[in-house]
Amino acid sequence: MMNERLELLRKILAQDPKNTLARYGLAMEYGKSGRLEDAVTEYRELITHNPDYAYAYFHGGQTLEKLGRIEEARAMYQQGIEAASRIGDQHARNELQAALDMLE
Numbered sequence: 653m654m655n656e657r658l659e660l661l662r663k664i665l666a667q668d669p670k671n672t673l674a675r676y677g678l679a680m681e682y683g684k685s686g687r688l689e690d691a692v693t694e695y696r697e698l699i700t701h702n703p704d705y706a707y708a709y710f711h712g713g714q715t716l717e718k719l720g721r722i723e724e725a726r727a728m729y730q731q732g733i734e735a736a737s738r739i740g741d742q743h744a745r746n747e748l749q750a751a752l753d754m755l756e
Contacts, residue, residue: 657681670701683715691715706736706744713751726755
C-alpha cells in the first residue's frame, strides 16, 4: 500500500515538480517508512519551490532531529518561524517556536 502511494506521488511530481501537496505527501510517506534522509530531501525541495509552506519546516525540523542533526533542525525551525510570520500564520509560528524552544 505504501509503495503504491509512493509511486503515485512520484508520478504526480514527474509531471509537476512544483506540486506542493504531492511533494509534502511524499516527504511524509518517506518519514513514515523510515527513509528519513529522503524525507529531508523532499522537505527541502518543497521549501525551495514554496518557501512560505510553514509546515514543511516543522516536519523537516522534526525529521532532522530524528537523524540527530540538531543544528540543522534549529536552523529549519528558525526559517519556518520567519516563513510563518511572513504569511501571518500564528498557529504554525507557535508550533515552530515550541519545537525550537524544546531544543534549547
